[in-house]
Amino acid sequence: MKIRVLGCAGMVSTDSKTSAFLINDRVLLDGGTICSSLTHDEIKPLKHIFISHPHFDHIKGLPTLAENLVFMQEKGPVTIYGSEHTLNSIRQHLMNGIIWPDFSVLPSEDAPILKYCRIDEGVAVHVEGLSVTPIFLCQNFTDFGYLIDDGKSTLLYTSDIGSDSKLTIKGTVPDSMIIEISFPNEKEELALQTGHLTPLLMIDMIQKLTVQPRNIFVSHIKSYFRDQIIAEVQALGIPNLVILNDGDILNI
Numbered sequence: 476m477k478i479r480v481l482g483c484a485g486m487v488s489t490d491s492k493t494s495a496f497l498i499n500d501r502v503l504l505d506g507g508t509i510c511s512s513l514t515h516d517e518i519k520p521l522k523h524i525f526i527s528h529p530h531f532d533h534i535k536g537l538p539t540l541a542e543n544l545v546f547m548q549e550k551g552p553v554t555i556y557g558s559e560h561t562l563n564s565i566r567q568h569l570m571n572g573i574i575w576p577d578f579s580v581l582p583s584e585d586a587p588i589l590k591y592c593r594i595d596e597g598v599a600v601h602v603e604g605l606s607v608t609p610i611f612l613c614q615n616f617t618d619f620g621y622l623i624d625d626g627k628s629t630l631l632y633t634s635d636i637g638s639d640s641k642l643t644i645k646g647t648v649p650d651s652m653i654i655e656i657s658f659p660n661e662k663e664e665l666a667l668q669t670g671h672l673t674p675l676l677m678i679d680m681i682q683k684l685t686v687q688p689r690n691i692f693v694s695h696i697k698s699y700f701r702d703q704i705i706a707e708v709q710a711l712g713i714p715n716l717v718i719l720n721d722g723d724i725l726n727i
C-alpha cells in the first residue's frame with residue numbers, strides 16, 4: 476500500500492499542512508489538504524474521500540477541491556464518506572450555500588460534482604481495490620477511524636483519537652497505524668480538554684490495544700511545538716515509531 480502524506484500537521488503554518496493521506500493515488504483519508512498539494516492531473520483519479528470527523532483541519536480542502544473539479548470540467552461525482560454527524564456538519568455548516576456553494580447540487584442536480592455517502596461502523600466499503608472499514612473512535616460514536624486493507628497490507632488510521640477513546644481492534648491486526656500526538660507532555664491538561672494526545676498519552680493508548688501494529692506513524696503534531704514533541708517522542712525510544720512529515724511517501 477502506498478500512502479502519500481498530503482498534510483499531517485495539527486495546525487496550519489507556513490511550513491505545515493493539515494490532515495490528508497492519499498492511499499494508492501486514488502482514495503483520500505481526510506480532506507484537510509488537497510489542491511495545495513496535488514496537481515490537476517493528480518486530482519483526476521481521486522473519486523473517494525473518507526472523512527474521520529468534521530473539524531475544520533480535516534475538511535478544509537473539500538470546498539476548493541469542488542471548485543477545481545468544476546473548472547477542470549471533471550465528470551462527478553467525487554464521493555465523500557463519513558458518519559451521519561460528519562456529513563450533516565459539512566452540509567449544514569461548510570458547503571451550505573452561504574459559506575460556500577452546495578456542490579452536491581452543482582453544476583446541476585442531475586450531475587453534481589460531489590456526493591455524500593453515509594457509512595456505518597464495522598461495515599466495509601469497497602473502492603479502488605481497497606476495503607475501508609469505519610471504526611468508532613470516540614464515546615459519542617460520531618467520529619470514525621478507518622481500517623484500510625488492499626489485500627497486501629493493512630493500515631489503521633485513527634485521526635484525532637483522544638485519550639478517552641474506546642478504540643478496539645477486532646479481527647485483522649493492522650500492519651501499520653497512524654496515530655496523533657498534538658501537544659507536548661507539559662500541555663497534558665490542554666490535550667485532555669481538547670481530545671488529543673501527548674507523547675505519554677499516546678504510549679498509554681498504544682499499550683491499551685490488544686494487538687500491536689508493526690509500524691506506528693505519528694501525525695497531527697501542532698507545529699508550534701514540533702521540536703519539543705519530537706524530542707519527547709525520541710526519548711521514548713520506540714524502535715518501530717516514525718514521525719510523519721508533509722510530503723512523505725510510505726510503502727507499507
Ligand SMILES: [Zn+2]
Pocket residue numbers: 485494530532533635695
Ligand atoms: Zn485535527
